[in-house]
Amino acid sequence: MSNTRKTGKLEPQEWHLIKKIIADAMEQDSPPLRAALVESRCGDDARLLAEAELLLKQGEASLQEPTDSLEDCAEHATTTLWHDELQEAGRRIGAYRVLRRLARGGMGTVYLAARADGQFEKQVAIKVLKRGTDTEEVLRRFASERHIVARLDHPNIARLLDAGTTEDGLPYFVMEYVCGSPVTHFVREENLTVPERLNLFLKIASAVEFAHQNQVIHRDLKSSNILVNVKGEPKLLDFGIAKLVGGGRNSLDVTGAGEDRLTPNCASPEQLNGRPVTGATDVYALGVLLYEILSFEKPYKFSSGNPTRDEVRQTVCKQEPPPPSSVTRDNETARSLHGDLDAIVAYAMRKEPNLRYDSVADFAADVARHLSREPVRARQGTGWYRTRSLMIRHRKTFARLAGATLLLLLAGSSVLFWSRSEWAFKDASLYSTPSNSIAVLPFDSFGEGAPSYFVDGVHDNILTDLGKVSDLKVISRSGVAPYKGKPKNVKEIGRALGVTSVLEGSVQVSGNRVRINTQLIDTRTDAQIWADHYDRKTEDIFEVQSELAQTIVAQLKLTLNSEEKNAISKRPTNNLQAYELYMRARELFNGMPGLSPGPESEEARKLVQEAIQLDNTFTRAYCLLNSIDLTAYRFSNDHNPERLAAAKESADAALRIDPQSEEAQLALAFYYYSGLNDYRRTEEQLRTIRSSSAHTGWYYELSSLVERRLGKWRDSIRDCEKAIELNPQSAELFVNLVQTYNGLRRYEDSKRELDLASKRLNHPTPRLALVQSETAMFSGDLPGAHAALSQFPDVSTVEYQRERMMLALLEHDFGEVRRLASKADTEMKKTTSYWLIVAAVAQAEGNHDEEKSCYAQVKSLAQFGLKARSNDPNSLGEMAVAKAMLGEADEAVALARHAIELWPEQADALVAPMCQIRLVEVLATTGQRDAAFETLRDLIPRPFGLAQADLKLNPMWDFLRADPRFDEIIAACAQPIEIEK
């Protein structure tokens, strides 16, 4: 065998490089994206590029062909090589003709078959039991139980259709044929998230529950008996068969001849001990199943693949399996299993049947509780969790009562935090009861020698420590920040922040001594609850802080459990110098004038890295580094992937050092959200976080943002309100909330929130005014928008420039648009909005050359955007629109549809409707009006889609305006969007 073909003389290293590039390219969605990726990754290496392009050419060609010959051959091999159906096909069993063998298992062999007489097209699965089975007995039992088994008509249970004896005397069962993979395989292959796995499990459980209601116990539940089809629907096989086969005895046949019928990892202790089989046996088996689909491991390990029955009994009846979270190989999964899910699995798998869940329904209910973040039964009675969950329930009731009373008595007053909207009210927050709540005001610096970062550090640590107390509501850091260096009226602060107590303090440093004065004040009476001063060495600063926090807890008559006590006494770092660097970095980072990375962010990065060098177990420093890198990644134009990778590394490092740190867990969640835009994973990560803390405000904010992306509008509003409670004066949070309401066309809700915000905030902020203007425009109130914007006549950020141009456009004041355009700065001209608005004006004025050149600009900007991020929905949509306007109709439509495919509603509920609107524009421009209207109609009920005022006023819609159908669309958009629960 000689090498007759010689192409390029590649080196292995070169091949590895090319291989990666091509593999990545083939994961892109369109030829231009693939070509662009290859080109950019090969850089200047012409040789590499040439080789890669040869392969890419093959890749494109292969995608064009209807079939892939190599794949076909491989597939053919999989069916030809591993099946013995050559001998078996064509064989007749009863009224059926065997098509091929499906599987061979302990009980016998399963065939795919069809009616031999062709009477029915439907294919069935036939299980032929193996020799040695008592045929007559089995068939007798089938006859007597037939009516029971026939009753099992459930979408997730495969029907048992018939039974009989083969020519050579073996009993067989005819069952509904199910095409799918065993549930554990499915979960792995589809890479389901933990919540998705749990939902699948719930379907399985409901099928088992259904059978139990019909008095049928499965007795042999295991992954290979539960197949999941391509639609993700599970089907349970072999219901009733175990009883028919193992039958007369109570247990599954684990003695003597039927030994191989036993699945070591699924058999319950009672089965192994020959004790009665009940519904609890299925509960146990479902526990094993849940264990496997969560951890991808089996609960028990045996010495060999074929252990003796004694070994199985010894192991299953005596050993406690390790918790799923401890055996999974995936750290992230481990974190989400830790706690509830470990407990649920352990509860279902208890050795003693009557100590397990009472029924499959109970088991399922607990899993559902976990999914909806309610306390699970499996963890009740185990220490702190019970106390806490009872307390939470209690608080909930209290919150409702308190809310209702307040509503009656003080309707209309601004004290009403809870009456935001009737349907959000029903879910009054778990944390809303102000029975014990505190605002730790920023500390003052006394005398000289205490740098501001040091003073802030002391404050921050006390705030963080108090945040670890679950029974105490603590206003978040940013919530108290506005009071820094201001004279304090405690009563007023209490009212504004909704807290019952306030902590004030000052810090003085002289030499190596630090002196801290604090006082705790009851805001309702303005009375001092407690005051003290601490005079210590600087290096004892952490001890002072945790001592202080513990004293406050005692003064508020709260008790700490040991977990909380430990958390509070934990030092952030043992290295004071590292701590100082960290605090300086944080001060710099928090003080950044904008979000875009500048010298401050670089400097902060350097400082925090130095801090980590001094103490590489400094969790909070890693968390800060994570924020710095993520911000730099997200808000820079080049989206430097190194920053993204660094952000992941620091989040991972933080979690490695302190897996319990909520700040670290949030850092990872933020990485998923901001870095990867992976909202499902963000949500999943957020679910793993439970305790309340100083970061809770941020927790709810992030939850609210991600829920919005996932289309969970109600949850998003609720969590944003919770965040606002912990940070009542945050303009940013109000902006988020108002934007959500605007997307739902609930402008009245928006206005109410804006009113509340302006009462809460002493000064309007540019961001808030902007969203105020937006709300006014949405409700068709253009003078109102002017009024809002005129609060900040001197602000000329890109957002303000765009808003002003947009407003003039809606007013059809084209002269004003042009005036604003001529004043626009270069940053503004780098936005597609600028060119799209100018193009609209040019079109209205009939200036087609100018219009064209505007779209050419849009095109090149979109191209730039796609280079940075090939699936960027904005750029894809804008590119499509530009192409449509420039006459590249087919490409435009294809691109717009491509964007819709890339961004389905489930992936991003904010982006998906925007992609649809782009498609409408493209279709309308390219003369496909009917299709355009069809898409428009789809958009009517969808949040973040159409707004009536925009449809009415925006000249961009003029190309559809003459059509009577357009008026129908406008009329249909008058109503707010209802959100089902």
Place this chain on the structure above:
Amino acid sequence: MRIGHEPAKTSAETALNGREKNGHSDTPISRDDLSKVLPELYEELRALASNYLRGERQGQTLQRTALVHEAYLRFVHGGPVEWENRAHLIGIFARLMRQTLINRAVAKNRLKRGGNDRLQLTLEFYESRKIDVRALNEALQELGALDSRQAEIVELRFFGGLSIEEIADVLNISPATVKREWTVAKLWLRHALSSGK
């Protein structure tokens, strides 16, 4: 659909999977010898590999394994080589399949053979898809020189008839990795097959 394939991995096996990289030396094979021994050897080994793929292990199987294995290794490598785990065994099977097919293909050029055994069916299928098994073999050798693991994946997929999942399992790497490797390898083979003609 393939079910019943849930081998319980022991830690020792995992370690072996990681360690063992079965290099594909290209020992020339005498065609005459092959034609005598191969069909039987092939069926035996296929059955063994099939059992292993299903995770079935029995004492009886092990004894047969030893016999077949020894026969095969003497035959292919000319000396004793220890086979150590499932991956290795299935790898050997894929290897044997590959060589047997090539051998058949060559023989076929000399005289048309009948029969409807597995190998024959497979070859006919290749033919229907315009795949020249010898050209493919050469291209695969070339790929093996650049990247032995990738070539191994192709061998398991194409000649071993394993699914992506099964290969991942056998080689103890992730299915995603196998899929990437296989995708790119296919393009390489396409290129080689189209330019080699």
